[in-house]
Amino acid sequence: MKISNYFACPECDLLLQQHNAVEGDKVHCPRCNYLLHRPHAQSVKYTFILSLTGLFLLLPANLLPIVGVKILGNAQDGTLLSGVFTLFNEGMWAVSIVVFLSSILFPMLSIILSLLISGHLYFKRTNRHLSLWLRILHHIEEWAMLEVYLLGIIVACVKLASMAELKFGLGLIAFVLLLLVSLMLASNFDGMLFWREIETLQKIKNKSLKF
Numbered sequence: 462m463k464i465s466n467y468f469a470c471p472e473c474d475l476l477l478q479q480h481n482a483v484e485g486d487k488v489h490c491p492r493c494n495y496l497l498h499r500p501h502a503q504s505v506k507y508t509f510i511l512s513l514t515g516l517f518l519l520l521p522a523n524l525l526p527i528v529g530v531k532i533l534g535n536a537q538d539g540t541l542l543s544g545v546f547t548l549f550n551e552g553m554w555a556v557s558i559v560v561f562l563s564s565i566l567f568p569m570l571s572i573i574l575s576l577l578i579s580g581h582l583y584f585k586r587t588n589r590h591l592s593l594w595l596r597i598l599h600h601i602e603e604w605a606m607l608e609v610y611l612l613g614i615i616v617a618c619v620k621l622a623s624m625a626e627l628k629f630g631l632g633l634i635a636f637v638l639l640l641l642v643s644l645m646l647a648s649n650f651d652g653m654l655f656w657r658e659i660e661t662l663q664k665i666k667n668k669s670l671k672f
């Protein structure tokens with residue numbers, strides 16, 4: 462038995478044979494109906510373009526003011542990073558760490574790793590860390606939750622709207638765009654294609670080393 466021709470369903474562990482699904486197909490597990498694969502032929506190219514766009518949005522989304530608050534003549538601008546520091550200084554250090562990880566560090570790492578991996582695959586450059594980067598990306602994707610922070614901003618604004626003057630900043634536009642780019646990245650990402658491309662690059666490299 463060639464073990465490389467088989468893979469396990471991540472939900473019910475049923476051993477399945479590799480398939481030849483094409484763009485537009487949906488491959489479901491015959492036992493638990495889990496959506497195993499939805500092929501995106503252009504996934505590498507789109508991931509490269511989208512993660513490059515995301516990289517340019519990271520700095521303004523994190524450093525520019527998201528919302529300005531004016532209460533009794535006192536104006537203060539709030540950025541994503543200053544929000545984390547405020548939470549920490551108020552004694553809510555556990556919340557501040559969770560917000561920092563899920564809204565700043567993991568989304569940032571996710572975009573940088575997506576760019577590194579898709580860039581190598583797009584330009585057919587091999588790298589011995591490609592498999593490791595993709596494995597890390599699979600794990601941190603579950604923890605990057607920009608939408609949770611956006612929900613927090615909306616709730617805070619609704620609460621403050623009656624007692625303060627609010628002014629939305631450029632950081633909010635960059636943050637919403639970054640959220641959209643992240644969602645598009647997730648929906649266009651074809652993990653199986655990425656693993657196949659890494660395997661192909663590795664085989665080409667091994668062949669060239671033999672000669």
Ligand SMILES: [Zn+2]
Pocket residue numbers: 470471472473474475490491492493494495
């Ligand atoms: Zn299954």
